[in-house]
Amino acid sequence: MQRREFLKSAAVLSLAAALPRSAWAEEVVFAPKPGAWRAVDLVTKITVEKPDGKMQAWIPLPSVTESEWVRNGETTWTGNTASATRARDSKYGAEMLHVTWKENEAAPVLEATSRVEMRDRAIDLSKPGKVAPLSDAERKLNLEGTALIPVDGIVKQTSDKIVAAANARSDIEKARAIYDWVVENTVRVAATRGCGVGDVAAMLKTGNLGGKCADLNALYVGLTRAAGVPARDVYGIRVIPSQFGYKSLGAGSSNVTKAQHCRAEVFLEGFGWVPTDPADVRKVMLEEPPANLAINDPKVVAARKTLFGAWEGNWIPYCRVARIRSSAS
Amino acid sequence: MYPQAERASLLLDCHDPDNFKYALTAKEVKAS
Numbered sequence: 001m002q003r004r005e006f007l008k009s010a011a012v013l014s015l016a017a018a019l020p021r022s023a024w025a026e027e028v029v030f031a032p033k034p035g036a037w038r039a040v041d042l043v044t045k046i047t048v049e050k051p052d053g054k055m056q057a058w059i060p061l062p063s064v065t066e067s068e069w070v071r072n073g074e075t076t077w078t079g080n081t082a083s084a085t086r087a088r089d090s091k092y093g094a095e096m097l098h099v100t101w102k103e104n105e106a107a108p109v110l111e112a113t114s115r116v117e118m119r120d121r122a123i124d125l126s127k128p129g130k131v132a133p134l135s136d137a138e139r140k141l142n143l144e145g146t147a148l149i150p151v152d153g154i155v156k157q158t159s160d161k162i163v164a165a166a167n168a169r170s171d172i173e174k175a176r177a178i179y180d181w182v183v184e185n186t187v188r189v190a191a192t193r194g195c196g197v198g199d200v201a202a203m204l205k206t207g208n209l210g211g212k213c214a215d216l217n218a219l220y221v222g223l224t225r226a227a228g229v230p231a232r233d234v235y236g237i238r239v240i241p242s243q244f245g246y247k248s249l250g251a252g253s254s255n256v257t258k259a260q261h262c263r264a265e266v267f268l269e270g271f272g273w274v275p276t277d278p279a280d281v282r283k284v285m286l287e288e289p290p291a292n293l294a295i296n297d298p299k300v301v302a303a304r305k306t307l308f309g310a311w312e313g314n315w316i317p318y319c320r321v322a323r324i325r326s327s328a329s
Numbered sequence: 330m331y332p333q334a335e336r337a338s339l340l341l342d343c344h345d346p347d348n349f350k351y352a353l354t355a356k357e358v359k360a361s
Contacts, residue, residue, distance in 0.1 A: 039360040046332055047350040053337030060330050073361075117360050193344050194331060235330040239355035257353045260330050316355075318330045 028302035030244045032120035032310045034068065039117045040239045042256075042316055048101070048108040055108050056100040061086070062116045063095035064234065064317035073115030081110055091141075094319030116239075121275045122310035125172065128270025134230060142230035142267065148197065148322075149222040154204045159226035174227045175266045175274075179308045182220045182278040184295070185209055188286045195262050198233075198322060213262040214322060216279035220264050230267035236317040237261060243312065246303070248287035249280055250314050261315060262322075277307040 044059050062072050077084060081099040088095050101108040134142070145151035159178065162168075166177035189210040196211040198218035203209055209219070217233055224231035238259040242250035251259050263280075265273045284303045285293045293300050331343040332351045341349035 037360040039358045041356045041358055043354045043356075044332060045352045045354075046334065048334055048336055048341075049348050049350055051336065055334070055336050057332060057334035059332050115358070237330065237353065237355075240357055251355060254354050254356060255352065256355045257351065259353070259355075262330075322330070 028298045030246065030299075030302040030306045031122075032244075032306065032312045033122050034120055037071070037117045037119045038240065038313060039073075039115060040316065041113055041115055042237070042239060043111060043113045045111045046109065051101070051105055051108055053103055054100075055103075055105065056098065057108075057110060058087075059097040059099070059110065059112050060235075060318045061095040061097055061112070062114050062236075062316050063088070063093060063319050064236075069119055069121045069313060070317055071117040073117065075112060075114040077110060077112040079110035080105060080108065084110070089319070089321060092319060092321040094321045116316045118316060119313040120310070121313065123271050123274050125268075125271065125274070125309050131270060131272040133269070134267055139230055139267075142232050143225050143228070145222075145225070149200045149218055149225070151222060151226040153201065155200055155222045156226040158204055159223040162223065163227050171229045172268050172271075175224055175229050175231075175268060175276075176308060178220060178223045178227065179276060179278050182216060182223070183281045183304055186211070186216045186219065186278070186282055188212060188216070188279070188282040190286065195235075195260050198262075213277075213279040213283070216282060217262050217264040217277065220276070220278050224266055232265050232320050233322065234263045234265060234317045234320055235260070235322060236263065236315050238315045240314040242314055246284065246299070247289060248283050249303070249312065263311060263315070263317075274309055275307075275311040276309070277311055280307055280311075 046057050048055050061075055064070055065072050082102045084099045087098050097112055099110050162178055162181045163174050168174040168177040186209040192212040195213050196215035198214040200219050200222040203219055221231040221233050237256055238251045238261050239256055240251050263277045266276055268274050281304045285300050288299050333343055334341045334349050343349060
């Protein structure tokens with residue numbers, strides 16, 4: 001290294017060491033912005049082991065289309081199925097491929113390929129604009145309780161406490177307060193099966209606020225709905241790495257078999273559906289190298305700041321309902 | 330959002346790879 005370069009580097013290091021922690025946080029760039037579209041072919045291959053009797057399968061298909069951030073292309077499939085039919089859930093619009101095999105099929109197999117284009121989302125929450133209000137039906141759907149996400153009882157009580165403690169009055173203040181509460185009071189548990197069950201009332205009753213994305217973001221959705229603000233989960237899968245270097249927030253390779261991820265949206269007047277993901281803040285804390293980061297670690301601070309209002313377009317949304325089979329029409 | 334399957338009318342555990350195998354792969358291609 002040349003002496004001049006060394007002195008320059010040393011000066012930078014000295015300056016960095018003297019910086020307060022908040023200044024370090026400013027150096028972590030996590031800033032998704034709507035820009036170029038990216039396209040991915042997502043391939044799902046299914047094999048039924050030990051074939052026996054009647055066999056059938058349901059494969060989730062990307063079925064969320066939003067002109068600003070996700071476009072679905074063609075889905076094709078191959079295999080030795082006896083039938084293959086696209087089905088659509090009438091309530092949530094979730095699509096799936098329902099296939100059956102003959103009873104004597106020795107090696108049932110199905111491979112489906114979906115082309116999806118997506119890009120980053122980012123809402124400037126300092127600049128409200130004119131946004132069409134939700135229809136009465138949409139508002140009702142995204143405020144109502146479900147079997148696993150009730151909006152009364154302990155969920156309502158907890159939501160009221162959070163909102164009161166934060167002195168939150170507007171929808172955006174309530175949504176933000178609940179986001180912060182979920183980030184600060186939950187924990188990601190690596191041993192959770194899949195993305196978690198999302199039994200919000202059980203989480204609050206037991207005080208066990210651990211889980212994965214379908215637990216933590218369902219908790220966010222339930223608490224937010226209970227505060228009278230429309231919210232919904234979006235179930236999908238990470239398909240490409242994070243362009244901001246977050247290893248925990250992107251696909252680690254082309255094999256995305258275990259990369260399912262649930263995000264959330266909240267509807268705010270003046271902004272429309274706003275992307276959010278408190279569960280991913282906890283994921284950064286647990287998994288981002290060197291792992292077990294503190295809540296004031298710059299990478300966590302940057303993720304927390306960004307994931308209320310933005311998310312990266314490295315993830316394909318499937319649908320807005322957790323379980324596809326029972327919802328098939 | 331996991332694939333589901335039934336064998337002999339019994340739902341297979343989508344997190345049990347010994348009975349129900351599936352793989353998802355993603356390949357980035359040129360956007361239109």
